Amino acid sequence: MVDLAPKGLEGVYVDTTEIATTDKTGNLVYRGYRVIDLADKTSFEDIAYLVVYGSIPDADKSRAFSSFLRENAQISEESGKIAGIMKGRPVIDVLRTVVSSLKPEGVNTDALLSIAAKFPEIIHSAANSSPAGSKLPEAYPDRFYYLLTGKEDRNKARLLEKILIMYMEHEFNASTFALRVTASTMADPVCAFTTALATLKGPLHGGANSAVLKFLLGIKNRDEVKRYVDSALEKKEKIMGFGHRVYKDKDPRAQYIKKILLENFRDNPAVQNAVYMEEYIWNKKALAANVDFYGALYMHLLGIDEKFYLPIFAAARAFGWVAHYSEQMSNNKLIRPLAHYVGKMDLTLR
Numbered sequence: 531m532v533d534l535a536p537k538g539l540e541g542v543y544v545d546t547t548e549i550a551t552t553d554k555t556g557n558l559v560y561r562g563y564r565v566i567d568l569a570d571k572t573s574f575e576d577i578a579y580l581v582v583y584g585s586i587p588d589a590d591k592s593r594a595f596s597s598f599l600r601e602n603a604q605i606s607e608e609s610g611k612i613a614g615i616m617k618g619r620p621v622i623d624v625l626r627t628v629v630s631s632l633k634p635e636g637v638n639t640d641a642l643l644s645i646a647a648k649f650p651e652i653i654h655s656a657a658n659s660s661p662a663g664s665k666l667p668e669a670y671p672d673r674f675y676y677l678l679t680g681k682e683d684r685n686k687a688r689l690l691e692k693i694l695i696m697y698m699e700h701e702f703n704a705s706t707f708a709l710r711v712t713a714s715t716m717a718d719p720v721c722a723f724t725t726a727l728a729t730l731k732g733p734l735h736g737g738a739n740s741a742v743l744k745f746l747l748g749i750k751n752r753d754e755v756k757r758y759v760d761s762a763l764e765k766k767e768k769i770m771g772f773g774h775r776v777y778k779d780k781d782p783r784a785q786y787i788k789k790i791l792l793e794n795f796r797d798n799p800a801v802q803n804a805v806y807m808e809e810y811i812w813n814k815k816a817l818a819a820n821v822d823f824y825g826a827l828y829m830h831l832l833g834i835d836e837k838f839y840l841p842i843f844a845a846a847r848a849f850g851w852v853a854h855y856s857e858q859m860s861n862n863k864l865i866r867p868l869a870h871y872v873g874k875m876d877l878t879l880r
Contacts, residue, residue, distance in 0.1 A: 532870040544865075545710075549581060549853045550699040557782050560699055561585075566786050569695045574671050575599065578849040581699050582639065582856070598640070599670055602647040604662070605655060609648075613655035621841045624656035625649065626727040634718035642719050642855055646848035650674045653841045674845065678834050686832045690842075692790055693828055696783040696821060697843050699850035705729040705736065706847075706854050713858040714865040726851050727844055733770075736822075736843045740836050742771040743826035746800050746807075755807045763815060771823030772811055783821040787828050795831050 535542050550560050558565040561580050568577050572586070575596045579587045587595060605613075609628050616624045629652065635641040650670075651662045654677040667673045667682060671691035676682055678690075700706070709726040713719075730736040749755055762769050788805065795801050804827055808819040829839055 534870060535867075544702070544707075547701055547854075547857060548584070549850065549857060550701045552701075556779050558696075558700065565695065566782060569692050569786065573669070574691045574694050574698075575669070577695055577698065578670075581849055581853050582643065596668070596670065598643065599647045600668060600673075602644040603651055603666075603673070605648050605651045609652065610655050610661060613652065614659075616656070617659075619656075621653055621656040621837050622727065622731050622844065625652050625841050625844060626724060626731075628652045628655075629727060630720065630724040632720050634720045637719060637855075637859060639852065639856060642852040643849075645719060645723055646845075646852050649841070649845035649848050650677050653677065653838060653845065656841070657835075657837060674842075675832075675834075678838050678842070681833070689790065689794065689832055690829075690834075693787060693825055694842070694846040696786060696825075697846035699847070699853070703735065704732070706850060709851050710854055710858045711865045713855045714862055716862070719855055722855055723848070723851060726847075730844055730847070731840065736840050736847075740826065740839055742823055743830055743836055743839070745770070746804055746827050747830070749800070749803050749807075752803065752806050755803055755810060759807065759811055759814065769811065769817070771826075772817045772819055780818050781820045784819045784824050787821065787824040788819075791824060791828055791831070798831065800827055801831075 548561070550558065553559050553564075560568060560577065561584055563580070563586075568580070573592075576587055576592055578599075579585075579592065579595045605628070609631065612628050612631055613624050616627060629645065629648075632645060632648075635644065650673065654662050662677055667676055667687075669687070671694060672682070672684065672687040674694075675687035675690050679686075702710075705726040708729040709722045712722040712725040733741070745758075749758070759769065761767075788808075791801050792805070804824065808823065811817050811819070825843075826836070826839055829842065830836070834842070
């Protein structure tokens with residue numbers, strides 16, 4: 531009998547990485563720094579630089595990196611036309627299709643970053659008839675917030691920045707591992723990013739946040755929370771926004787976003803019900819809320835439309851994908867596991 535790896539490769543280490551991990555106390559770590567410390571003390575652009583290049587940039591490198599993202603943000607007329615043809619389709623589908631149509635410009639870091647830099651404007655084009663324009667805010671979070679809402683709001687852009695940082699990287703998650711499998715075949719970055727975007731859409735990965743928001747906005751009080759949870763647990767149904775392959779205790783990203791929610795929207799009924807629901811499920815089942823649970827409500831309260839939630843996740847995670855594509859190619863070997871065949875054998879035709 532062949533010894534099989536656990537289903538879903540749960541608990542299996544398949545390679546090494548220097549990009550991100552979860553430490554012994556449950557904190558998400560980017561390149562040695564706890565992400566919650568990074569989110570409190572530095573900018574999205576500097577953390578993206580850290581994830582991609584391995585160090586916190588000095589002032590000159592920070593300015594150069596931010597300038598590079600701005601200069602490579604604009605999409606081509608061809609990309610805009612593709613987005614226009616797909617108008618009305620889910621934004622994540624438009625994003626994936628436009629990215630798949632980009633012309634590979636090499637496999638160096640600049641080529642990879644030029645793809646990631648375009649995500650906000652592709653997302654904008656997927657839902658708007660007019661182009662983004664040239665006079666946009668300079669900082670990445672401010673520019674992204676404007677492209678999502680049509681408004682300039684420094685405070686809300688800073689809050690958006692926090693969740694973008696939480697979303698940026700999470701070691702060998704499903705979309706990142708899919709990207710690395712594609713990269714291992716020596717496929718170009720456009721192919722690898724397209725693979726990652728297709729994987730991200732699944733409801734067991736990035737696609738759960740919309741369902742979570744619909745539920746939280748529909749709940750009126752704590753009694754309704756209890757009835758729903760009790761019924762779901764009794765029927766052994768999955769409760770969206772709870773449970774995580776890595777975090778068996780608490781998801782530090784979810785706890786950080788909850789902290790920001792309570793600092794800014796404590797009196798909001800949906801926030802109060804969400805906090806109660808998290809506590810109730812933890813006490814009943816020791817099941818932790820993941821970042822999707824609070825993330826959807828967080829973005830709703832920033833005035834961002836639900837259709838953008840998964841694409842926002844993708845835009846942030848794209849910088850992690852840049853790092854992982856580069857890391858895979860630095861010491862590449864084709865990722866090709868074996869399957870143990872258990873089907874019929876020795877059949878003959880009559």
